[in-house]
Every structure is written in C-alpha cells, then in structure tokens.
Amino acid sequence: MRSGEKRGFLVRASHLLVLCGFAVAQPLFDLLSRYPEFFVARQSEPIDLILLALTLSLGVPGLLVSVVGLGRLLSPKTGWLAHLGVLTILLFTIALQMLKRLTEIPVGVTLFLSLAAAVTICLTYVRFRSARTYLTILLPTTLLFPAMFFFDSRISQIVTNNAVEVQRVDVDSTTPVVLVVLDELPLISLLNAERQIDPVQYPNFADLAKQSHWFRNATSVSDSTLLSIPAILTGRYPKLGPPSLPTASNYPQTLFTLLGSSYHLEVFEDMTRLFTGTVTRESWLQRIGNLVSDLSVVYFHVLLPEDLTKDLPQVTRTWKNFSGQDLSPAENRVSKVKTIKDFQSSAADRAGQFEEFIDSIHSQETPTLYFLHSGLP
Numbered sequence: 001m002r003s004g005e006k007r008g009f010l011v012r013a014s015h016l017l018v019l020c021g022f023a024v025a026q027p028l029f030d031l032l033s034r035y036p037e038f039f040v041a042r043q044s045e046p047i048d049l050i051l052l053a054l055t056l057s058l059g060v061p062g063l064l065v066s067v068v069g070l071g072r073l074l075s076p077k078t079g080w081l082a083h084l085g086v087l088t089i090l091l092f093t094i095a096l097q098m099l100k101r102l103t104e105i106p107v108g109v110t111l112f113l114s115l116a117a118a119v120t121i122c123l124t125y126v127r128f129r130s131a132r133t134y135l136t137i138l139l140p141t142t143l144l145f146p147a148m149f150f151f152d153s154r155i156s157q158i159v160t161n162n163a164v165e166v167q168r169v170d171v172d173s174t175t176p177v178v179l180v181v182l183d184e185l186p187l188i189s190l191l192n193a194e195r196q197i198d199p200v201q202y203p204n205f206a207d208l209a210k211q212s213h214w215f216r217n218a219t220s221v222s223d224s225t226l227l228s229i230p231a232i233l234t235g236r237y238p239k240l241g242p243p244s245l246p247t248a249s250n251y252p253q254t255l256f257t258l259l260g261s262s263y264h265l266e267v268f269e270d271m272t273r274l275f276t277g278t279v280t281r282e283s284w285l286q287r288i289g290n291l292v293s294d295l296s297v298v299y300f301h302v303l304l305p306e307d308l309t310k311d312l313p314q315v316t317r318t319w320k321n322f323s324g325q326d327l328s329p330a331e332n333r334v335s336k337v338k339t340i341k342d343f344q345s346s347a348a349d350r351a352g353q354f355e356e357f358i359d360s361i362h363s364q365e366t367p368t369l370y371f372l373h374s375g376l377p
Contacts, residue, residue, distance in 0.1 A: 009072065009079075011132075011136060012068070012070070012083050013065045014135070014139050015087070015125075015132065015135040015136070016061055016064050016065055016068070016083070016086060016087065016090065016134060017058075017061040017065070017139065017142050018135050018138045018139055018142060019087065019090040019091065019135070020060055020061035020064060020090055020142060021057065021061070021141050021142045021145055022094050022141070023090045023093040023094050023097075024092075024093070024299070025054060025056040025057050025059055025060070025142075025145050025146070025232070026141075026145045027097060027151040027299070027302050027303075028056060028209070028295065028298070028299060029053075029056070029145050029146065029148065029303070031298065031302060032149070032155075033148070033149050033152040033154075033155055036154040036155050036157070036158060036245060037150075037226055037245065037271075037319055038245060038294075038319055039155075039158050040226075040245055040247060040271070040272065040301045040318070040319075041270075041271045041272075041318075041319035041320050042159065042287065042290065042291065042294075042320045043269075043273060043285075043287070044158065044287070044291070046158065046159045046160070048287065048288065048291060049150075049155070049158060049159055049303040050159075051288065052291065052295075053149065053150070056146070056350065057140075057142055057143075057145065057146050058134070061142075061263055064086050064090075067082060067086060068083045068086060070082075072081075080277070084122060084126070086235050087122055087125065088118050088119060088122045089118075091117070091118035091121050091122060092114050092115055092117075092118035093303060094303075095113070095115075095117040095118055096110065096111070096114040096115040096303060096305075097302065097303060099113055099114055100303075100304075100305050107307045107308060108304045110305055121163055154245055157245055157247060157249060157250070158245075158247070168261050169257075169258050169259075169261060169262070170262070171258070171259060171261075171262045171263065173367070174367040175193075175367065176364075176367060176368050176369075176370070177259070177263070177367075177368075177369045177370065178361065178369075178370045179234060179255070179369070179370070179371045179372070179373045180357075180371075180374065181229065181372065181373040181374070182374055182376070182377050183225055183271075183373065183374060183375045183377065184375070184377055185377035187216070187219070190202050191216075195216060196209075197209045197214070199271050203229075207233075210347050220232070221237055221238065222238060224243070225270065225271050225272075226243065226245075226246045226272065227243055227246075229246060229271065229274070229373060230244075230250075230251050230254075230272065230274060233251070233254040233255045233256050233274055234251055234253060234255075246250075246271070246272035246273065246274060247272075247273045247274070248273060248274055248275070248276045251274055254274050254275075255369070255371070256274060256275045256369075256371075258277070259369050262367065262369070263368060263369045263372070264362045264364060264366040264368040264369070265277060265365050265368070265369050266357075266361075266368060266369065266370045267369075267371045268353060268356070268357045268360075268369070268371065268372040268373065268374075269371070269373055270353075270373045270374065270375055271319060271373065271375070272373070275371075281353050290320065290321065293322075293323050294315075294320055294321070294322050294323070297312060297315060297322040297323060298315055298322070301315055314364075318375070350374060350375055350376040351376060353372075353374065353376075354372070354374055354376055357370070357372040357374075
C-alpha cells in the first residue's frame with residue numbers, strides 16, 4: 001500500500017472510530033455512569049472497567065476497521081464499498097437511537113426514517129469533502145467519552161476500589177453468628193390466617209420459629225436492596241438525598257468491620273460490596289463473559305424501539321445475569337423451574353450458591369460469621 005493510500009485508509013478508519021463512539025460507546029457510557037450499581041452488583045474490579053472502556057472505544061471500532069481492511073485486501077473498490085457499508089450501519093444506529101428518543105411513531109416508520117437519514121448522510125459524506133473533514137475534527141471524542149465516564153464521581157469510587165481498614169474492636173464472645181438475608185421474601189408470605197408461620201406450607205420455618213424468637217412486625221427500612229442491605233449490616237437508617245453506592249468506602253462501619261478482627265468471615269454477598277475481602281466465586285473470565293453478555297442485552301434495549309424489545313431479557317428486575325432470566329415476565333416461571341436442578345442450571349445459580357453457603361458452615365476453632373444475601377426467593 002502506497003503512502004497516500006495508507007494515509008487515506010487511516011483517515012477513513014478514524015471516521016469509523018468517531019461514528020462507532022457515537023453509535024455504541026457513548027450511549028453505554030452515559031447509561032452506565034447513571035447506574036454504577038450495575039458494576040457493584042457484579043463485584044467488578046477496576047480492571048474490568050478499564051477493559052470495558054478499551055473495548056468500547058477501540059476494540060469494537062477496531063473490529064469494524066478490520067472488516068474494511070479485509071475488503072481492501074481483495075480490491076480497492078471492495079474496500080471502499082465495505083467502508084460505506086459499515087458507515088451506513090453506524091449512521092443508521094445513531095439515527096435510530098435519536099428518533100427513538102425524539103418521536104413516538106410506529107416502528108416501521110422509525111426504521112424507514114433512520115435508514116433514509118443514514119443513506120442521505122452517507123451520500124453527503126461521499127459527495128462533500130467538508131463532511132469528511134467534520135468527522136476528522138470529531139476524532140478527540142473517542143477519548144472524551146471514556147474520560148467523562150471515568151471522571152464521574154460514582155464510577156471513580158469503583159475504579160479507585162473500596163478498600164477500608166478493618167476497625168479494631170474487642171469482641172470477647174466466641175459464639176458463631178449466622179446471618180441469612182432472603183431477598184424479596186416478605187414475612188406475610190410465610191403466615192397463615194392466625195398470623196403464625198404456616199407449618200403446612202413451610203414446616204422448616206415453623207420448626208425454626210418454635211425454638212427461636214421471631215418478630216411479626218419486623219420489616220426492612222426500604223424496598224430497595226441497595227438501601228436495605230446496608231441498613232441491616234450497619235444498623236443505621238439510609239441517609240436522605242441521593243443514595244450512596246453500597247460499597248465499603250461509603251459504609252465503613254458494618255458487621256464485617258465489627259467482627260473482622262476477631263472472627264473468621266465466610267461472606268456470600270450479592271448486589272452489594274460492603275465486605276472488603278474476596279466474595280466472588282467467579283473466575284476473571286467468567287466475570288468478563290457475564291459483563292459482555294449483560295451489556296449486549298442492555299445495548300439492544302438502548303438501540304431498539306420498545307416494540308422490538310419485548311422478546312429480549314428484562315433489564316429492570318435485577319442488576320445482572322439478564323440472559324439467565326425468563327424472556328417475558330408474563331410467562332409462567334413455575335412451569336420452567338420445577339426442581340433444584342432447574343435453578344442450578346440458570347446463569348445466576350442462586351440455589352447452587354445457597355448450597356455452597358450451607359456447606360461452608362462447620363465447626364471451626366476460630367469464631368466465625370457466616371453471612372449470605374440470597375436472591376433465591
């Protein structure tokens with residue numbers, strides 16, 4: 001490839017880089033910066049966010065440029081047509097997202113207008129040099145989008161990690177402590193008409209109640225997991241105003257820090273990061289794979305009109321494992337999940353986590369705190 005052709009290829013590659021930023025990277029960066037709980041819930045490490053930014057800003061456009069490069073190897077004309085094809089797809093994606101936000105029109109009309117806008121802008125790109133120059137000028141946005149993402153105050157809390165020094169507290173007791181939080185399991189669901197735990201439907205809960213204290217009027221302080229769990233572990237009401245991320249840096253005094261210096265901690269934490277030790281049972285590859293899987297579902301929700309997202313996994317009922325859920329909330333979930341094996345085969349594997357927690361409880365020389373937050377119910 002001669003120097004002039006090489007320079008032209010690099011300029012056109014920069015145009016794809018810019019458009020890919022507006023089509024893919026910016027919408028996801030913007031959404032994720034507004035919902036950093038997405039990363040907290042999956043126990044994401046700083047390296048996960050860095051790799052995510054590199055993938056969205058360079059990896060995805062690099063893949064598209066590679067497609068154009070392969071076409072270029074066949075012939076200059078094939079490379080040029082491949083470039084225009086990728087360009088049109090990116091423009092269509094941008095137009096579709098804009099029309100989805102600005103108008104409430106039938107899906108067919110939205111798709112047609114988006115395609116018409118993409119083809120028109122692509123022809124303008126071919127015909128006028130000023131249009132190509134404009135895209136070249138926008139090249140710094142490829143750095144601006146990830147920079148804005150990382151400089152967001154709540155995202156920066158995750159990137160800088162949430163290491164908290166364990167406070168030295170003298171606890172003389174050596175009694176083992178077991179704390180199990182069953183998410184979204186209201187007490188009323190366990191009671192019969194006499195407001196006692198139903199021994200027919202829930203014999204094990206009823207047996208437990210007979211040999212312990214239970215509190216009929218007890219309730220959580222919030223219907224939000226990200227507020228109620230910190231309240232349970234700190235013994236404090238949530239602060240008024242915007243909710244803090246459920247991380248150890250925002251809640252430095254918890255049951256974990258109270259017992260951390262004198263108790264061994266077996267923690268199975270889900271959705272929050274109040275424990276400063278290692279709680280994830282996923283390998284790095286599993287964590288990244290689940291992140292990519294969930295983000296692909298999120299992106300299709302961002303991209304497509306609402307009428308086209310009905311068959312996609314829901315992203316509003318939990319913070320992770322979207323593909324492991326039922327596709328439609330209207331479907332009968334009981335018909336799909338009949339045994340413990342059905343639960344264990346799901347992406348979340350909540351039943352498996354519960355069994356792992358049970359297996360961790362055994363006699364130890366060091367007093368131990370066993371904590372489980374389970375979304376199984």
